[in-house]
Amino acid sequence: MMAHAELEAQIDRWRSYVQRSQAISAADVDELEDHLREQIAERKATGLDDEEAFLVAIRRLGNLDAVSREFAREHSDRLWKQLVLLPETRDDDGGTPPWRELAVVLALAVGAGIAVKVGFSLIENENVFARNLGLLVFPFLTGYFAWKRRLTLAVLSALAIPFAVLAVVVNVYPFSPGGSTEWLAVLHAPVILWMLAGLAYVGGRWQSDSRRMDFVRFTGEFAIYYTLLALGGAVLIGLTLGAFSLIGTDFEPVLAEWILPFAVPGALVVAAWLVEAKQNVVENIAPVLTRIFTPLTILMLLALLGVLAASGGLVNVDRELLILMDAILILVLALLLYSISARNSLARPGLSDGLQLLLVGAALAVDAVMLTAMLTRIAEFGLSPNKIAALGLNVLLLVHLVRADWLTIGFIRGRRPFGQLEDWQTRYLPVYGAWAAVVVVVFPPVFSFT
Known part of the structure; x- marks a missing residue:
């Protein structure tokens, strides 16, 4: 019962x-x-x-x-399928005309571009600019969610405080130029900002499992739309460069100084709006994408295991290979989350669930090999900020994947509802944000800002 x-x-x-x-x-x-x-x-x-x-x-x-x-x-048969959504764009209260939302989106997109352009002009140090890039764009992306969700003052305050702390940390800490802790801050600050954007997206209801899963779904759809915008923009820019070169005009300075500083951050806001306005387009292809890429990713992971087995010793595993495999494991995690978010939650176990179990199992094997390689390298060469950060991330991934594997087995065997697997994914997400905060705030002073 x-x-x-x-x-x-x-x-x-x-x-x-x-x-x-x-x-x-x-x-x-x-x-x-x-x-x-x-x-x-x-x-x-x-x-x-x-x-x-x-x-x-x-x-x-x-x-x-x-x-x-x-x-x-x-x-009625306990199989929830995707609803066929209408193409019209309407605000939650049904009273905001589509053109008004588009105007807000375009204004915020241009504002993000101006912020990046001004920041690039005022900040001469490239490393300092890299640390602040996410801080320049985040207010405009969050501003769209704040307008869309009509965020309360309490939620806005909850967003502003960690944002201000992060801004102080990345600008006040005396990082060694080009040091490990500085680049770790550059890589992990966007994770913190994206978690804060998620708080804005769910309207402050971060304790709701379903709202967190909505944000997971939004993240996957956002990545698809942003990629499509980037590919379309790349084609347009390539054609423009070719046309100007044929008439003897150098278009690259305009591209580097004006178009890219506005297009790249502005597209973030536009992609977020597209997800909100046209969810049905991506939702219809989401199950197809997961069914295509899940078996392909399994083959890739098995191939990676073969490469590691043939590497001739864990201590000799190339550092760049370990970094690349970290990126692959993050991609696997993203695919797992998106696959779960796109699944019919009341459907019975099927082939796709078996493939997902195989995917997680292969990822666990790769992660275990990587952890062994990292511990071996630490024993051989000693500790460093990069090694500790990578080790911590892999431990988090290991815990995440082990629990997901266990719940998937229970679901396939009919002993657990799918909702438990779904809830585990969303409840574990804040752990990654917390780890990113530790890397940005704690690591620099511990390792003397080197």
Whole structure:
């Protein structure tokens, strides 16, 4: 029998699912949830348990609203599928015209470009500029979420305080120019900023599992849209460079000094808006992408294991190879998260779940080999900021993947609901943000800012 907490989790997932449809306003979702709870209470009064009452209520709710009827039809066999979303762009209250949101987005995108351009002009040291690049863009990306979600003063304060602390740390710490701790700060500061952006995205409701999963889904879709914008921009720039070169005009100074400083940060805001406005486009291809790339990634990981086995000793493993494999493991984690976020949460275990289990198992094997190689190198050559940071990240990945593997096995064997695997992913995410904060704030003074 489903516990009361699990019933609330199911309702929370249902609400998050319905909210993703641009055809339903926030007020409509509230009304639908009220009807759903009434139906559940009536069914429980007849002797049904929580799970049975929830499923029957979903079917009965289909008689109250056309959208909910479609939802009930799709989910009556406990297989939640993607809703067909409408292409129109509407704000949550249904009152903001699309052109107004577009104007806000374009203004914020231009503002991000101006901030980067001015920052690049005023900050002569390239390393200092690299440390501040994320700080220059973050307020504009978060500004869009603040406008979209109508963030309260409490949430804005929760964002401003860590942002200010991070800005002070990366600018006041006496980093050695080009030192390890400086570049670790450059690499990890964006992780902290992205976590803060997530707090803005969920409207401050970071304790909600479904809202955190929404942010995971947003991150995957954001990466796809930003990549598409980058590829399209690269083609356009290449054609423009070719045309100007044929007429004897040097276009590269304009590209380097004006177009790229505005296009790269501005595209971040535009990509975020595209995810909000056109979620249905990516959601329809998300399951396809995960099904294609999961087996390909498994083959890549198995090939990497073969490379490591043939390397002739863990201490001789190239440092650059270890860094590259860290990046690959992060990519695997991103694929795992996106695959879980795109999955029908009430569907029965299938082939895709078996492939996901194999993916996690292969990633665990690679991570174990990497941890052994890192510990061997530390024993041979001693400690350094880079080695400790990489070791810590791999330990975090190991814990994440081991637990995910265990929950996946339980789900496939029918002993655990898929929701537990889903919740584990989102509840573990803040750990990465905390580790990034440790690397940025604690590592520099511990290692004498070298």
